[in-house]
Amino acid sequence: MPLKLKPPRKGKTPNYSIRGTYLGVHVDRTAGTADKAVAERLRKAIQKSIERGEYQKPATVEPPREPTFADAALAYLKAGGAPNYIERIIKDQSAHSLRDKKLAEIDQIAIDNAARAVYPDAPSTTLNRQFYTPVSAILKHAGIERKIKRPKGWRGSKATSWLDPEPAFAVIREAFAIEPEFGLLCLTLLYTGMRLSDPLRARVRDLRLGMALLYVPDTKNGDPRPVHLPPILVEAFKAQPPRQARPRKANGIRLIDGQAGRSRTSAGVPWLDRPADEKLFRFCKGGRLYDLLDQAMTRAGVSFPKRQGAFHLFCHTYGTWMTHYGELDTYGLTRTGRWKDPDSADRYRHTIASPEARRADLLPVPMSKQERKAANAD
Template sequence: MPLKLKEPREGKSPNYTIRGTYLGIYVERTAGTPNKRLAQQALDRIKKQIERGEYQQSEDVEEKRPRTFAEATLAYLKAGGDRKYLNKIISDTSEHSLRDKLLTDIDQIAIDNAASAVYPAAPPTTLNRQFYTPVSAVLKHVGIEREVKRPKGWRGKKSTSWLDPEPAFAVIRNAYEIEPEFGAFCLTLLYTGMRLSDPLNAKVRDLRISQALLYVPDTKNGEPRPVHLPPIVIEALKALPPRVGRPRRTGKERLPDGAAGRSRASAGVPWLERPADEKLFRFNKGGKLYKMLNLAMAGAGVSFPRRQGAFHLFCHTYGTWMTHYGKLDTFGLVRTGRWKNAESADRYRHTIASPEARRADLLPTPAKKAGKISGKKAS
């Protein structure tokens, strides 16, 4: 029987099979892909290998390891990999799609072309987060350690905005005026550097007041983090009053507009004595929470560009203050647990002048005479 493709067998394998004899060599193996065009290319490669005397009979045994990117993705997901963003990559059927491409054929050019096909107008930061990072994770999971070069500009801008103490304190004061719990929430972010999701997802059980600790079991870095709570945060949490319940309508009497609403959990219960499985802070990420922050910042006279003035400003302020006042270097910041590596924490090194730059204070200066700088004219 001549060498040819066999259709995928339902319930057996989604891929084509290459079977038959060519130049006296019998072949029976998977094509590694459900795509007929790619399967034919695999068959043609085997023919050329046989013609050159390079084909090994041991290759006839179908290996269990993935051969296409789709198979590699499935293996990655079965092993507990993050499926976020992968669906869009696998769903792409354009000319440069990675889905049915053999892993051996995936190089940097193939990855770049596929990225442009899936996200034709995305900025480098989005391309890196939503395409290059998940593709690299899939390849590494199946043992392909090839370096995947990221698009130019994928790190974004290195500029960092932060608050000086007085503006920061003014923002916190305004947050307390909006609502005491919101004030304590912002204060906690300021003095711990946590990402917004960490305190929002924290439970009462995660708070260890006696140890000045908030245990965050699942961070963006994928690792648990014991977060130290400075005395000012401990005092703020202890001072929080019980949540106020919402008024309810009684009889036919109407409540003023805005007075009614969803009853708050554990209203009237001392704030630190609430059930262990209740959320530590009552807020949810969304427009209402960001509006509260905008009001607090506006009341304090603080203004930043939209992408720099959200809750992450507290994180940058924490990193900067720990550098300025805590005297931590880049590796010291990493040791706090807030940043996973020195590369992430290094941006705060740029918020202070280096010791070498400060030696400019020693440079010679012209003499002052009668309050003015004097100097001889060059001859």
């Protein structure tokens, strides 16, 4: 059966098609033209090439596969994206899993359902940090700039606790009394606002007292931060005494629990003369360190609810003092480098009354007895 020409189909294709089976070879292809004479010449040429055994079907091009969320996540990680929390999102096998969804199908409803499938009982703050934030980063890296609505309450409470100067100074005094190096750590947190992990990861080489600077190469925000050291801190670092070695047990001597143990690194060496690669502070983030802070706060007579009374209290105090005494607004706080997001720094705006609220000082008030007498006399 010879090959036949099929005319153009309105709304389908403007070109002729060549279809049929000739000498056992099936042909179904476009002629690529709306000119019947040209299409006919191509039909005859195809028949002759089949007779010679030379005809080859046009190569079919597979349509590109639409990328999935898993593809986008892999590309994001290969580009150096933060891996935090992504594994749990990818391993989700629920009906709402994002893993195999095409990127074009991922909308707000899909994200919300997947978030609750991965973290069914998590509070909004956890959902935002461990699901919405990494998902948003992956989609943005894939070129999808869709604005993602975060779960209600994702910012947490804006209520902020801080220390007034006298209680803060009392806590610092007690911290130095417990141990000089612990006191210096607390003083550093109070006057820089750093997260606890930042000074604990710092090395001696990162301290540049001549520049009044502590360079933090890797912060939680992912950006390096040059931390300014006020004069009180510079002097405290210079005055820091060497670490004391732990006492050793001897015959007939009973040591207090906790006194003995492994000798402290660089004990007896001037504090600023230690090796450059050594940790700036010897502490590790853990229960023992938090116990020291509880002890200092108890001795100072300072008490806060457990969630508000940890080391982050120093950060809130720094932000509040920079607002009260440093007279910084939200933009100014962000420019210190401590906060990357203005929304995070904005909480300290709520620790002072706004200029508009202070206009209440101008409202009329009742006259005192003396004022009334003076008015009546006039």
